[in-house]
Amino acid sequence: MSNNMDLGYEMFCYQCEQTANGKGCTRLGVCGKTPEIANLQDLLIFQLKGISCYGKVLIEKGQHIDKDIVRFVENCLFTTLTNVNFDADVHVSLLRESQQIKEKLREVVGEIKNHTLHATYNLPETKSEMLKDAPLAGIMYEKSLDPDIRSLRQTIVYGLKGISAYGHQARELGYFSDQVDDFYITALEATTDDSLTVEELIRMTMRTGENALEVMKKLDEANTETYGNPSPHKVDVHIKKGPFIIVSGHDLKDLEMLLEQSKGKGINVYTHGEMLPCHGYDGLKKYPHLIGNFGGAWQDQQKQFDNIPGCILMTTNCLMRPRDSYKDRIYSTNVVGWEGVKHIGKKENGDKDFSEIIQQAIELGGFKEDVEPHEILVGFGHHATLSYADKIVEAVKSGKVRHFFLIGGCDGARPGRNYYTEFAEKVPKDCIIMTLACGKYRFNKLEFGDIDGLPRLLDIGQCNDVYSAICIAVALADAFDTDVNGLPLSLIVSWYEQKAVADLLALLSLGIKNIYLGPTLPAFLSPNVLQYLSETFGLRPISNAEDDLKTCLKQNV
Structure with missing residues (x-):
């Protein structure tokens, strides 16, 4: 156990679905991170916001931020995502580098309007001194902050963490988006700006979704141009x-x-x-x-x-x-x-x-003997699935396919996730299930059969392949002369960490409605923000598989 617990350091983190008591981890992260790591991560995000206060000035002057700085910001955001890095020495090294970058930007930019503490703060040299300063970077440090402002700021930050994971993956293959690279900076700076209203932060949250979609599109391009389009x-x-x-x-x-x-x-x-x-x-x-x-x-x-x-x-x-x-x-x-x-x-x-x-x-030496093989089918990205588009459209028009379900997202250990297995098992045989991310492991080894040669279970890919699901939905909507919300399609989404936040915001930014989200709703959504999402997009918590399935199928009536 890390020494900082003995010194009385506390933590507060509610960025993942399994956060303690559905409210926040305060003694030890459910993910395994100690208060020491949690505090260093808070301080690292604080430093990124300070860097962004200077970086935004350059963007406003029509300049792109140096790609080495963008890569650093992206890597740091990714480092603090749930279940990524638990090494204190790595965090201390990143913190020291963040101060060097901030000081260089100060020299280049000079005076700035946003005199927030994020920009003016100077990091101390030792880890113990950093930990003493860490509370000022905590989520709940500003006790009097409007809870809706806090909620939206954290939603933006968590969306950025999800975006960074996809951005990192694409950049490793030599692909990036200037739009997204600039957005890291402008969005982080926005979370320090006390002049922004709830309405303005809602718009920034939707922009986070737009950039999540952009980075997933770029990653799809990186993967498919490098390795070819996935095929069954x-x-x-x-x-x-x-x-x-x-x-x-x-x-x-x-x-x-x-x-x-x-x-x-x-x-x-x-x-x-x-x-x-x-x-x-x-x-x-x-x-x-x-x-x-x-x-x-x-x-x-x-x-x-x-x-x-x-x-x-x-x-x-x-x-x-x-x-x-x-x-x-x-x-x-x-x-x-x-x-x-x-x-x-x-x-x-x-x-x-x-x-x-x-x-x-x-x-x-490895395993000593073979186990009898058992095969499952993968490879139904948008290119492969849409090669069946005519057949799918005909199956819908003829009544052989009644409804589509996208059941997927992050898996997790908390009780309640059997809902997704039960839902998949209860889906009628005249319906097709699309799935992605590790949520598929709840049911992807079950036998679902096919409809006129079309597999009833289509594995679209990783969590970032929400982009593929969107491409498929948009193409089908065009074929039926409607929009995505007019399709016989229901989204049953499980979430765990911040990539799922980015995925959800991407869907909402497109105006997609009536998404079922579970096992629980994010603790960082304030009651008012949740009400806004429910009223505007029909976002709803899962209840039980049987009732939710009946509600979804009523769309066809």
């Missing part, structure tokens, strides 16, 4: 004999580099969690030793990784506290980290050396 592909979800490495997270480039460096060495590579959709890309499934998917959703990793005779590579978020039974064989890369876990860094040319994890996997 059967994936074995059982283990095979031999040495192995499990790749978890979301990053396709890390998987590609590992596959390239491990080919011909007798190593089996399994995807895990949100890496499952990688099997749909030609540029990745061409490697014969990418042989299947291991385990289920992220929250089961401690049990499923326990004492396995192989190695694990964590490429992005979804890291849980590694048990001692496998801590010596789990590796992190990118911004992911845990104290004592081996980290694989990036060289100046962007390459990574995976030789250590490959060698250890060989030495561990």
Whole structure:
């Protein structure tokens, strides 16, 4: 346990769905982060806001922010996303770098109008001094702040954290959006501006959704131009004999580099969690030793990784506290980290050396025998699904397909998520289910059959592939001469962390209504903000699978 708990430091965090008592973690994060990490993360976000106060001045002058600064801001936002980095030394290093960047911008920009403490604050040198200052960066530090202002500011910040995860993934492949890069700065600065009203912050929140959509579009472009459009592909979800490495997270480039460096060495590579959709890309499934998917959703990793005779590579978020039974064989890369876990860094040319994890996997020996194969189908991104568009439209017009359900999002360990399994199981056989993100693990190994050759369960991909779902919905709406809200389509969304916040805001920014959200509503939404979202967009909490299903199907009547 970190020393700062003994020194009486407190924390407050309510950015994820599983936050303590549905209100906020105050003693220890449900995710495993200590008050020390929570406080350092608060201070890091505080520093990013200070950097943005200067950066906005440059943007207003028609200049783009230096891409190295943007990359730093993006990486820091991503570092503070739930279940990403738990290493105090990494946070201290980032904090020191943030002060250097802020001081350089001060020299370039000079005097600014926004004299907020975020801009004027100077970071002390030592970690202990940083922790003493950290309360001023806390979410609840300004006791008298209007709760709706606080709620909207935090919603924007959490949306930016989600955007940063997708932006990081795209940037690793050499793709970025100038619009999004500038928005990091302008949106962070907006959360420091006391002159902004609730109405103005609502507009900024919707802009956050627009930029979430933009970054997902850019990531889709990065993935498909680099690895090809996903296509339907059967994936074995059982283990095979031999040495192995499990790749978890979301990053396709890390998987590609590992596959390239491990080919011909007798190593089996399994995807895990949100890496499952990688099997749909030609540029990745061409490697014969990418042989299947291991385990289920992220929250089961401690049990499923326990004492396995192989190695694990964590490429992005979804890291849980590694048990001692496998801590010596789990590796992190990118911004992911845990104290004592081996980290694989990036060289100046962007390459990574995976030789250590490959060698250890060989030495561990792997599984001793095959398990009878069991296959599931993936690869229904917008390109693949829309290749069936005529058939889908005809099936709807003929009455063979009554309704579409998008059931997906983040999975989690809290009770109540069986709702999504029950809902999927109860969906009538004349309806099609689309799914994405790790929420699919609640039901993706069940048999749903097909409708005239159309699979009833379409796995669209990762959480960022909400963009694919939108493309599919828009194309179908055009085919039926309506809008998305006029389709026989219901969105049943599960959320856990900040990428889901970005996804939700993207959907709302498009005016998509009547989304069911659960298992619980975000603690950071004030009653008034929640009421606004309910009245404007029909956003509603899930109730029970049977009643919600009946309500959805009434749309067809």
